[in-house]
Amino acid sequence: MTPTLERAARTDAGLASELRVSVMRLRRRLAAEREPGNELSVGALSVLGVLFRNGECTVGQLADHERVRPPSMTRTVNCLVDAGFVVRRSDEHDKRQVHISISDQGLQTLLADRRRRDAWLAQRLRELTPQQRAVLREAAPIIERLAST
Amino acid sequence: MTPTLERAARTDAGLASELRVSVMRLRRRLAAEREPGNELSVGALSVLGVLFRNGECTVGQLADHERVRPPSMTRTVNCLVDAGFVVRRSDEHDKRQVHISISDQGLQTLLADRRRRDAWLAQRLRELTPQQRAVLREAAPIIERLAST
DNA sequence: TATTGTTATACTCTATAACTATA
DNA sequence: TATAGTTATAGAGTATAACAATA
Numbered sequence: 156m157t158p159t160l161e162r163a164a165r166t167d168a169g170l171a172s173e174l175r176v177s178v179m180r181l182r183r184r185l186a187a188e189r190e191p192g193n194e195l196s197v198g199a200l201s202v203l204g205v206l207f208r209n210g211e212c213t214v215g216q217l218a219d220h221e222r223v224r225p226p227s228m229t230r231t232v233n234c235l236v237d238a239g240f241v242v243r244r245s246d247e248h249d250k251r252q253v254h255i256s257i258s259d260q261g262l263q264t265l266l267a268d269r270r271r272r273d274a275w276l277a278q279r280l281r282e283l284t285p286q287q288r289a290v291l292r293e294a295a296p297i298i299e300r301l302a303s304t
Numbered sequence: 305m306t307p308t309l310e311r312a313a314r315t316d317a318g319l320a321s322e323l324r325v326s327v328m329r330l331r332r333r334l335a336a337e338r339e340p341g342n343e344l345s346v347g348a349l350s351v352l353g354v355l356f357r358n359g360e361c362t363v364g365q366l367a368d369h370e371r372v373r374p375p376s377m378t379r380t381v382n383c384l385v386d387a388g389f390v391v392r393r394s395d396e397h398d399k400r401q402v403h404i405s406i407s408d409q410g411l412q413t414l415l416a417d418r419r420r421r422d423a424w425l426a427q428r429l430r431e432l433t434p435q436q437r438a439v440l441r442e443a444a445p446i447i448e449r450l451a452s453t
Numbered sequence: 454t455a456t457t458g459t460t461a462t463a464c465t466c467t468a469t470a471a472c473t474a475t476a
Numbered sequence: 477t478a479t480a481g482t483t484a485t486a487g488a489g490t491a492t493a494a495c496a497a498t499a
Contacts, residue, residue: 170437171425172418173444175334176350180451182331183371183467185324186488196488201325214458222332227490229459251457251498269321276320279450287446288319294443295322297436301428302329335465335490347466363481376467378482400475400480 178298185276194238195268198223199231203240203265206257211244213252222302240264327447334425343387344417347372348380352389352414355406360393362401371451389413 186197195203198221205220206212212220218228232255235241240261246252257265280288335346344352347370354369355361361369367377381404384390389410395401406414429437 170441170444171422171429172353173448174429174440175422175425176353177444177448177451178327178330178334179346179350180371181327181447184451184453185327186467187371197328198489201328204325215456218458222329223489224491225458226460226492230489233459249457249499253458273320273324276324276450277316279453280316280320280323282453283446283450288316290439290442290446291323292319293439294447295319295326297432297439298330298443299322299326301425301432302326302333304333304428304431332490345465364479367481372466373468374481375469375483379466382482398476398480402481 195240195264196231196234199235199240200265200268202228202231202235203257203261204269206241206255207262207265211254211256213246213254215252217255235261238264344389344413345380345383348384348389349414349417351377351380351384352406352410353418355390355404356411356414360403360405362395362403364401366404384410387413 218225241255244254367374390404393403
């Protein structure tokens with residue numbers, strides 16, 4: 156069908172190119188799925204997820220985990236604090252550090268919001284074959300690993 | 305190892321969540337790989353790729369293909385025209401339409417730039433096992449399809 | 454001096470709304 | 477009236493540089 160693309164994908168560079176473009180497009184599509192009036196950005200939701208899974212983190216740890224610069228994470232955390240979804244706590248021993256943890260309200264919002272945000276993608280996934288879903292199930296952690304290198 | 309996550313990924317909603325976050329992170333990591341002084345944005349490169357593969361397109365077709373709004377595509381095309389990488393051509397029959405095609409300079413830049421841009425990801429891919437690369441080779445077109453639904 | 458986080462500022466990419474020209 | 481594209485403007489998310497507080 157598309158011999159040039161298929162051949163290209165067999166090389167590392169061709170696969171890199173294909174994967175890069177497809178990831179770019181899906182991310183853009185996902186970002187466009189935000190519902191009107193939704194106060195949580197994609198990045199903020201991701202931070203809530205980290206706090207939920209890993210527990211309390213410092214701003215620096217969150218920045219490293221999300222692969223953004225500290226000022227960007229400060230801004231995201233400010234939004235979450237203003238919304239009452241996380242709480243700041245100063246470290247007793249090293250007063251430079253600020254610990255962030257998810258609040259009850261943040262947890263409830265995370266779960267509800269995640270369900271809502273994932274609805275679009277989950278519906279698209281349901282339209283795939285079980286084999287295709289199995290491929291993505293294997294691919295997701297590999298992509299995650301690529302991103303965290 | 306991570307029983308909660310693995311269990312979650314077996315449901316469509318869990319897979320959606322995992323895939324969404326990993327795609328977000330990889331995209332951000334890729335965007336950060338832009339070399340200093342590089343005049344081509346990720347979106348502009350993608351447009352050059354479309355023109356290379358599909359030949360001449362209208363602005364509207366490019367906007368649809370890249371899933372952006374017409375004004376965004378106009379801006380991207382303007383950058384490419386200014387750089388001499390594409391050329392505009394008015395339709396003879398319907399003067400509202402503008403056809404865009406890649407120039408020789410654009411093609412050379414596309415190929416060189418793609419090699420350079422993919423270098424980081426290709427290196428990461430080389431660090432994977434052949435099995436993992438095979439999974440990604442299967443996953444890329446599925447992800448592309450998810451994005452274009 | 455080095456580290457942690459914040460503030461100030463600017464850049465990139467995208468969107469919506471309003472507009473022009475053409476059909 | 478409807479369509480293709482552009483211009484004007486705004487918003488979201490990110491970055492770098494400079495700064496404050498603490499170690």
